[in-house]
Amino acid sequence: MAEGLLKHQLTQLTKTSYFVTSAGLNALVGHKADEKACHVLMQKGIDISSPGLPTQ
Numbered sequence: 001m002a003e004g005l006l007k008h009q010l011t012q013l014t015k016t017s018y019f020v021t022s023a024g025l026n027a028l029v030g031h032k033a034d035e036k037a038c039h040v041l042m043q044k045g046i047d048i049s050s051p052g053l054p055t056q
Contacts, residue, residue, distance in 0.1 A: 008044075
């Protein structure tokens with residue numbers, strides 16, 4: 001969630017020269033984010049459903 005929130009905020013501030021990544025607390029490399037986390041952020045218009053999303 002933190003990675004998705006920070007990427008979204010940087011995009012809103014037109015900051016494009018940053019690379020943001022997060023292992024999370026229970027993350028497995030290459031796996032999707034928790035469904036509940038995806039749902040909460042999707043309500044705010046932030047999609048974290050795909051693993052390894054680049055900063056937009």
